[in-house]
Amino acid sequence: MLRSQSPRVVAGRAVLVAGMLMLAVAPWVFGLGTISVLTEFLTMLVLALMWNLLAGYADVVTVGQHAFVGIGAYAFYGFAALAQIRPPAAILLAGLVALALALPAMAIVFRLRAMYLAIGTWVVAELFMLVAGKLSAFGGGSGVSLPLPVLRALGARPAERFIVVYWLALVLAATAFFSTWLLLRSRVGIGLMAMRDNEEGAGAVGVDLVRARMLCFLWTAPFLGLAGAIATLQKLRISPAASFSIIDYTVFVIFNVVIGGVGSLEGPVLGTILFFVLREYLSDFGTWHLMLLGALSIAVILIEPRGLWGLIRRRLARDLVPVSHHGSRL
Incomplete structure (x- = not known):
């Protein structure tokens, strides 16, 4: 028999639905400046969801996911600017290129474990960035702007382009969120949640740990590539340093997930919202705001390893987005 939902859970889910409705009507409510920030927020949310799936469930702590963001950006430029394919199709093809290049990258980094795997993903990302800087058709080391x-x-x-890019980012974020939710609700997801809670126990009961990690790695690659393509449309140019930025596409993403809550769907959403709020109010402090973000993340980890969502969930006693089939954590 289903347990009655507490008023706090109902209120939390109402806020979540209200947020989704706000995003759906944003082009008719907000100005272009806000739309630009929301586009960046949705793109960052996709990256946070993917890093959380790898680190929070599959125990693949990567510091090189910006590799596939950059691959998506460069692939999009190649298809849209050089091959003159229409942007929507070029975005999809960029995701496929990221998936294709994830296969050899996976063959390399999955020979490593623990901190060596994390370092290996960073090395692979740097390798892709160096290769991108040698491509003269793509502007070489200085990059190139998207043609008119x-x-x-x-x-x-x-104004029309701002709105179109926003819709693309919204569709990508919604697809990433709900498809990842469906993945976690599947038999594979049951194994991933078992790995999250107790990796040794999951292996003992028959969960194929290697297969699950490979699936998650390949799952995230096309979403990262698609996010890179949309980020390129927003920034209007590609360059090795910007398109393969470890700060923007990995470090900030790790902060969002860690402070929001690793191993949950609500955590990346909460962390990404908090990141943009803090960035808005701390941007005047220059590089000091980076140290403040780092200090805040350390403080949250010391208080609650599962982040802010872990603190909130203590009061709710269940998730707002139920992943297990009984609506509660395993």
Whole structure:
């Protein structure tokens, strides 16, 4: 028999639904500046969801996921600007290229474990960045801006292009969230949650740990590539340093997930929201705001290893987005 939901859980889910509705009507409510920030937020949320799936469930702590973001950015430029494929199709192809290149990358990094695997993913990312800097058709080390015909394919005026890029980011974020939720609700997801709670116990009861990690690694790659393509449309250019930025696409992402809550779907959402709020109020402090973010993340970890969502869940006693089939954590 289903247990009655507490008022706090109902209120939390109401806030979650209200947030989704706000995102759906944002182009008719907010100005272009806010739309630009929301586009960046949705892109960052996709990256946080993917890193959380790897680190929080599959125990693959990577510091090189910016590799596939950059691959997606460069692949999108190649398809849209050089091959003159329409941007929506070029975005999808960029995701496929990221998936294709994830196969050899996985063959390399999955020979390593623990901190060596994390370092290996960073080395692979740096290798891809160095290769990108040697591609003269893509602007070499200084990069290149998107040609005007690519931008006009999204809209005749800049305002129209802002809205189109926002819709693309919203569709990607919604797809990443709900498809990951369905994955965690599947038989594979049961194994992933068992790995999250007790890796040795999961292996003992028959969970194929290697297969689960490989699946998660390949699952995240196309989403990262798609996010890189959309980020390129927002920034209007590619370059090795910006498209393969470890700060923007890995370090900040790790902060979002760690402070929000590793091993949950609510954690990356909460952490990404908090990151953008803090960035808004701490940006005037220059590089000091990075140290403040680091100090805050350390403080949260010391208080609750599962992040802010871990603290909130103590009061709720269940998740807002139920992953297990009984609506409670395993």
